[in-house]
Every structure is written in C-alpha cells, then in structure tokens.
Amino acid sequence: MTTDRPDTFVTRFAPSPTGRLHKGHAYSALLAYARAREENGRFLLRIEDIDTVRCREDYIEGIYEDLAWLGLTWETPVRRQSEHFADYEAALDRLKAMGVIYPCFCTRKEIAAEIARAPSAPHGPDGALYPGTCRHRSADEREALMASGKAYAWRLDLAAALTHIGEPLTWKDELKGTVTAEPETLGDIVLARKDTPTSYHLSVVTDDALQGISHIIRGEDLFHATHIHVVLQRLLGLKTPIYHHHGLLLDEHGQRFAKRNLSVTLADMRMHGMTPEDLKAQLLSA
Known part of the structure; x- marks a missing residue:
C-alpha cells in the first residue's frame, strides 16, 4: 500500500540482501513494525543493496517472503539503494x-x-x-x-x-x-x-532524510555508527532522527546471529514447521 498521510512517526526496516533473514532480523523488524502501529505511524521497508557484488535478487525476494510470513505489511514502492546512486x-x-x-x-x-x-x-x-x-x-x-x-x-x-x-x-x-x-x-x-559510489554511512543518512524517517529502531551493534551519522546529518543540513538501539539476540554460545548460520534463518525455521506465532512468542521471551 502507498500513503501520503502526514504522520509524524515514520520508521523503517532496512536489511541488506546478502543472505536470508535470521531471528535477529525478525526481532528488529517486529519491534519497528509494532512501534509504528502503536504510534499510528508508518513502517517502511528499504533494501540496502549498494554492494552489487554480494547482494542478490533471490535474497531480496526472500526478504519479502520472510516479512510477509511474519505478518508485516509495508508501503510500496520499496526504495532500493542501487536505484538511487x-x-x-x-x-x-x-x-x-x-x-x-x-x-x-x-x-x-x-x-x-x-x-x-x-x-x-x-x-x-x-x-x-x-x-x-x-x-x-x-x-x-x-x-x-x-x-x-x-x-x-x-x-x-x-x-x-x-x-x-x-x-x-x-x-x-x-x-x-x-x-x-x-x-x-x-x-x-x-x-x-571507485566501484561503489557511496558507503553505508552516506547512503543511510541520505535515505533517512529523503524518506522522512523520524525514528530509527535498530540493533545496538550500530550504536557506534550514529557518532558519524550525526556528523554527516549536520554537514548536509539534514534532521537527526530519534534513535532506539535495542539489545541483540544471542545464540546458545553468546554469539550474534549471522546469515552464514543457516539453521537460524526464518526460511529454515519455516521449513521445519515453526509458525510465526511460535517465533513471536520465542522472541518476546528472549
């Protein structure tokens, strides 16, 4: 769906399509989505695919599939960074x-x-x-x-x-x-x-401003990046959003979930019979 409502609360989930989404991604996306609903605001999906070597179309389709399985909806068209260099x-x-x-x-x-x-x-x-x-x-x-x-x-x-x-x-x-x-x-x-005319830092602050993002809900592993993001925002005359850096989900070994660990991907969980309700209950108890 597409909307032009002048909401003051706008947040986003912005994965990079270099693999399938895992439990950590689901946790972050669900937090942002729930908050947008609570605030009667907007939830945007953005595809951060500036790495044209590692990012793949099948992973993008996988993102759509996984988020829909979780019961999330988002506005269209979805902004893809590779289309906005x-x-x-x-x-x-x-x-x-x-x-x-x-x-x-x-x-x-x-x-x-x-x-x-x-x-x-x-x-x-x-x-x-x-x-x-x-x-x-x-x-x-x-x-x-x-x-x-x-x-x-x-x-x-x-x-x-x-x-x-x-x-x-x-x-x-x-x-x-x-x-x-x-x-x-x-x-x-x-x-x-030379091979990529932007970086994560530059593209993220540019996109957040262009999309009117008011609140950024993301993992605490990106907290340190905000120190640079506010510098770029001030230099470029962009508004600084309000941030919410949530804690990270960890596996049984105390390590962050990673895309290379296929056993924790949403696709694998779905294949082994887990329902969205099961996963949401598991995440809420984490």
Whole structure:
C-alpha cells in the first residue's frame, strides 16, 4: 500500500540482501513494525543493496517472503539503494564543495602496514583507525594521482568536518537519553569507492532524510555508527532522527546471529514447521 498521510512517526526496516533473514532480523523488524502501529505511524521497508557484488535478487525476494510470513505489511514502492546512486553522488558533491572530504589512494595492504609500524595507533569499535596518510597530501599531488588513473576512495576529513560544524553534536536515544557524539572513535571513514559510489554511512543518512524517517529502531551493534551519522546529518543540513538501539539476540554460545548460520534463518525455521506465532512468542521471551 502507498500513503501520503502526514504522520509524524515514520520508521523503517532496512536489511541488506546478502543472505536470508535470521531471528535477529525478525526481532528488529517486529519491534519497528509494532512501534509504528502503536504510534499510528508508518513502517517502511528499504533494501540496502549498494554492494552489487554480494547482494542478490533471490535474497531480496526472500526478504519479502520472510516479512510477509511474519505478518508485516509495508508501503510500496520499496526504495532500493542501487536505484538511487545519483542521490548519494549529489550528497558527496556537497561534501566535496565544503572541503571536508579527501581522496585516499592507500590500498588495504598499505594501510595495514602503516598501522603495524605504529602499534599505538588509535583504535575504534571496528579496529585500528585509518592513520590519515592521504589527508596530508597537497592538492597538486592529489590531482596528479587522480589524473594518473590510480584508484582511490573518498574519506571524511573528520577534523575539517568538526571545525566546519563548530559545536558539540548530540542525539536522542530512547534507551540512553541524550548522547554526545564522539566521532573520533571512527576517524576518517570511507564515504565512497571507485566501484561503489557511496558507503553505508552516506547512503543511510541520505535515505533517512529523503524518506522522512523520524525514528530509527535498530540493533545496538550500530550504536557506534550514529557518532558519524550525526556528523554527516549536520554537514548536509539534514534532521537527526530519534534513535532506539535495542539489545541483540544471542545464540546458545553468546554469539550474534549471522546469515552464514543457516539453521537460524526464518526460511529454515519455516521449513521445519515453526509458525510465526511460535517465533513471536520465542522472541518476546528472549
């Protein structure tokens, strides 16, 4: 169904079609869907398929099948990120014009070697941070390397971005209260690559703004990403939604559910006779 109602509460479930949905996905989707119904708001489904190598059409169909099995409905048409690269390129161009991003010509191997030479290099939630090698290149050097055809990625110049913003950033999390952003924990993140003209961070904040998302309900594994998302939102003049980072479901070994573990996928559960009611009762007791 499609609606143009001017609701103030709009949330979304935004899976990446690189495998079948599992119990953790079901938990997050059901929380968002239930909240939208409680608030008389809107629930959107978005397909985050910027990775054109790993994302597959059969997984997209599987997402529709699994969510329908759970009893969820959503508005159409569904936004697929792979169909909107122009939106992300426009956002990237705005950041270029501000002077808050720079081309990085380092390979992953070169970055790893640089980090190995500096064991005290700062670390974030995803490991060692990019050491800033290309941040210090001159404009002439950058232009020469780009003209030579050398591959590069666009990185956020976090120091320049924070100087541009000029004030502390905060966001509201329904479970943690007002949170002061600490984007230094992620450093100069990649915003686009030669083979993919956007990144998760850039495309997500762009989509959330374009779709009018007011509340983002997602797992606490993405809490750290919000430190960067509020930076991009402020730079691009976008409204910061209210966040709700819920706890993660864990397996019997205390590990997060993963798509590679086929035994916890909704498709496998359905094949072995589990009903949506059984699963919902199981999730509510988790």
